[in-house]
Amino acid sequence: MDLTPSNAQKDIADSVAEYLAAELPIERLRLALDSDTMVDDRTWAQWGTMGFFSLGVPESQGGLGLGLVEEFLMFGQFGRHLTPGPLLSTVLAAHVAAEDGDDHLIGRLLAGEERVGLRTGRTAFDARPGGLVLSVSEKATALERVSTLTPVPSVDPTVALAEIEVGEQVAHVDGDALQTRQWVLGAAVLLGLAQATARQSTAYAQVRKQFGKPIGSFQAVKHRCADMLTRCHVAESQLHFAALRVRAGAGDARVQAAAALQLAIDAARQNTAVNIQNHGGIGFTAEHDAGLYLKRAVSVEASLGAATQWQAVLQEPTRMEFA
Amino acid sequence: MEDFSAEAREFRRTAREWLAANVPSQPRPSDGDAMREFDIAWQRRQFEGGWAGIDWPTEYGGRGLSSLQQVIWFEELVNAGAPHKSVLAAGLNQIGHTLMLSASEEQKKQYLPGILDGSTIWCQGFSEPEAGSDLASLRTRARIVDDELVIDGAKVWCSFGPYARMQGLLVRTGPPESRHRGLTWVIVDLETPGVVVRPIPTIDGNAEFAEVFYDKVHVPLSNVVGKVGRGWAVALSTLELERGPAFLDTKLSVLTDLEKLRALAERSGAFTDLSLAADFARLRAEAFAVRAMAYRVVSPSHDGVDQGSLSYNVYCNELRQRISAFALRLLGTDAARRDRWTAKWLNDFCATIGGGTSDIQRNIIGERVLGLPR
Numbered sequence: 053m054d055l056t057p058s059n060a061q062k063d064i065a066d067s068v069a070e071y072l073a074a075e076l077p078i079e080r081l082r083l084a085l086d087s088d089t090m091v092d093d094r095t096w097a098q099w100g101t102m103g104f105f106s107l108g109v110p111e112s113q114g115g116l117g118l119g120l121v122e123e124f125l126m127f128g129q130f131g132r133h134l135t136p137g138p139l140l141s142t143v144l145a146a147h148v149a150a151e152d153g154d155d156h157l158i159g160r161l162l163a164g165e166e167r168v169g170l171r172t173g174r175t176a177f178d179a180r181p182g183g184l185v186l187s188v189s190e191k192a193t194a195l196e197r198v199s200t201l202t203p204v205p206s207v208d209p210t211v212a213l214a215e216i217e218v219g220e221q222v223a224h225v226d227g228d229a230l231q232t233r234q235w236v237l238g239a240a241v242l243l244g245l246a247q248a249t250a251r252q253s254t255a256y257a258q259v260r261k262q263f264g265k266p267i268g269s270f271q272a273v274k275h276r277c278a279d280m281l282t283r284c285h286v287a288e289s290q291l292h293f294a295a296l297r298v299r300a301g302a303g304d305a306r307v308q309a310a311a312a313l314q315l316a317i318d319a320a321r322q323n324t325a326v327n328i329q330n331h332g333g334i335g336f337t338a339e340h341d342a343g344l345y346l347k348r349a350v351s352v353e354a355s356l357g358a359a360t361q362w363q364a365v366l367q368e369p370t371r372m373e374f375a
Numbered sequence: 376m377e378d379f380s381a382e383a384r385e386f387r388r389t390a391r392e393w394l395a396a397n398v399p400s401q402p403r404p405s406d407g408d409a410m411r412e413f414d415i416a417w418q419r420r421q422f423e424g425g426w427a428g429i430d431w432p433t434e435y436g437g438r439g440l441s442s443l444q445q446v447i448w449f450e451e452l453v454n455a456g457a458p459h460k461s462v463l464a465a466g467l468n469q470i471g472h473t474l475m476l477s478a479s480e481e482q483k484k485q486y487l488p489g490i491l492d493g494s495t496i497w498c499q500g501f502s503e504p505e506a507g508s509d510l511a512s513l514r515t516r517a518r519i520v521d522d523e524l525v526i527d528g529a530k531v532w533c534s535f536g537p538y539a540r541m542q543g544l545l546v547r548t549g550p551p552e553s554r555h556r557g558l559t560w561v562i563v564d565l566e567t568p569g570v571v572v573r574p575i576p577t578i579d580g581n582a583e584f585a586e587v588f589y590d591k592v593h594v595p596l597s598n599v600v601g602k603v604g605r606g607w608a609v610a611l612s613t614l615e616l617e618r619g620p621a622f623l624d625t626k627l628s629v630l631t632d633l634e635k636l637r638a639l640a641e642r643s644g645a646f647t648d649l650s651l652a653a654d655f656a657r658l659r660a661e662a663f664a665v666r667a668m669a670y671r672v673v674s675p676s677h678d679g680v681d682q683g684s685l686s687y688n689v690y691c692n693e694l695r696q697r698i699s700a701f702a703l704r705l706l707g708t709d710a711a712r713r714d715r716w717t718a719k720w721l722n723d724f725c726a727t728i729g730g731g732t733s734d735i736q737r738n739i740i741g742e743r744v745l746g747l748p749r
């Protein structure tokens with residue numbers, strides 16, 4: 053049992069992080085906030101070339117043949133950098149297409165020629181008129197074509213929200229395996245938000261002075277920062293363990309993934325919120341990034357559907373499966 | 376990142392098999408001689424079966440296996456319903472590791488085997504009436520006279536002190552204002568003339584705590600662990616263990632506690648209250664992380680300095696309290712009855728006090744891990 057990423061796995065995460073920091077810093081995201089789309093087609097296609105959508109797809113189907121561990125490390129970086137665009141649903145769609153054996157669709161998805169929104173009930177995240185949306189449940193994961201789309205206002209300005217109806221089903225896979233994968237990758241994004249805000253608060257507490265001292269010297273602030281760090285350690289450990297259990301096809305894989313998601317949700321919710329308090333007045337302004345993290349945490353959590361799904365798994369009897 | 380190896384799975388299988396045949400079938404008595412005899416017998420059984428000190432070196436009676444195997448053993452121990460509280464806990468979790476880290480070879484050979492085979496009960500002597508969170512202000516005084524220390528003072532909150540024969544004691548050998556620079560860590564036999572142990576009943580009514588008084592107690596200098604005046608470093612190694620991976624069986628017991636509470640809720644229909652059901656799901660997720668965090672600490676490619684171990688302790692201790700509070704909510708009006716859950720609820724109040732309050736530990740996380748100013 054080893055929960056530490058290997059050097060090769062770290063390299064993947066680091067290269068994604070370097071790219072995002074250089075090409076998509078939050079200042080640049082802000083410039084796109086008023087435009088129709090946060091990510092233009094050229095960038096989306098570039099992400100295809102870079103392997104964002106093909107990381108976990110088998111080599112025999114044109115993917116990079118790596119696994120869930122590499123995938124979740126990449127998604128952690130998407131969270132930390134507030135990377136916009138329907139990345140999670142498009143990556144999951146590539147897995148649906150791969151399992152469904154639809155080579156044409158796989159080719160388009162991996163090349164970044166198609167982006168797939170995420171649907172929960174009537175609400176869709178980053179869907180496009182006539183485009184594809186993914187819906188995920190414990191029974192099946194399906195890819196469908198959007199038939200009607202009515203934009204609705206979104207709390208998170210980096211996400212396009214809409215009420216949609218769907219028509220033709222393009223592909224589908226039975227079972228709960230892809231939902232489990234969604235929980236792990238969703239947890240990674242949320243953990244990334246929790247980590248980024250923990251760092252933001254800690255850095256600010258070191259430099260912001262009041263009463264002639266850095267505010268981090270006051271226990272009220274220091275303890276909040278300590279708790280932010282602890283939430284990250286807790287959620288990260290569980291996420292790594294869950295990813296290994298899912299990759300191994302273990303009997304407890306799904307409940308471990310459910311736990312990872314619950315902890316990442318709690319960490320993201322609490323850290324993004326307390327980050328605003330730690331920043332005081334500036335944290336309440338639109339000029340500061342704290343609000344973007346807060347809003348992203350809400351939209352990612354909502355995009356995963358009702359909490360009762362993973363809570364039901366956590367309420368089942370478990371004879372502690374320790375093997 | 377790697378899942379369990381074949382070796383780890385095989386170790387787990389043999390541990391599980393042995394525990395199934397050997398875990399005491401009687402419940403652990405909660406107080407007195409019966410409790411002491413029970414704890415000693417159970418430790419003796421583990422020792423004779425070759426299951427004591429999994430990751431302790433073989434020359435001191437241990438098995439010399441890996442930290443991962445030690446974690447697996449604790450998991451299986453908890454899973455098998457074995458008692459995880461013991462009058463021997465201070466020796467097994469704190470003193471033993473302190474001696475391994477800081478004691479002379481002679482001291483290790485003399486004291487470590489007696490900890491593992493259950494023949495010697497130990498307690499710590501750190502806190503004082505005027506030195507709690509501010510441990511470095513302690514005043515129990517030791518003068519060096521020839522080849523002896525002569526100790527005068529008082530210690531308090533010594534867990535299992537009323538049962539202990541030996542004590543790891545932190546005393547002031549430097550000047551009164553020397554703070555952490557003037558301390559010495561010394562082994563004291565509590566039957567030495569001049570020592571008086573007064574049991575203090577804890578919140579659940581059991582005499583688990585003791586106050587210990589020292590009146591011109593003579594202890595050979597050869598009982599000093601480390602060097603005279605270097606006791607702070609020795610004590611910190613103990614406290615760090617206490618704050619980190621020690622007491623892992625107690626930490627992991629949240630998993631089996633929750634399974635028992637789930638069964639209780641199923642019988643009473645308590646989860647028709649959806650807020651209880653949702654809170655249970657969250658607690659279970661939190662309990663799973665206790666296990667994952669243990670693996671993180673013992674991961675072979677871990678860089679050694681575990682930035683998370685302080686967090687780990689605060690987290691586990693507060694989680695235990697949340698679970699006990701949840702148990703009382705599940706019990707409803709039965710919460711007024713004295714039973715195992717209400718006893719546990721009361722007992723768990725010590726979780727965020729012993730070994731340094733969680734408030735102090737948050738300061739340490741803020742200052743030492745995050746680098747925030749004092």
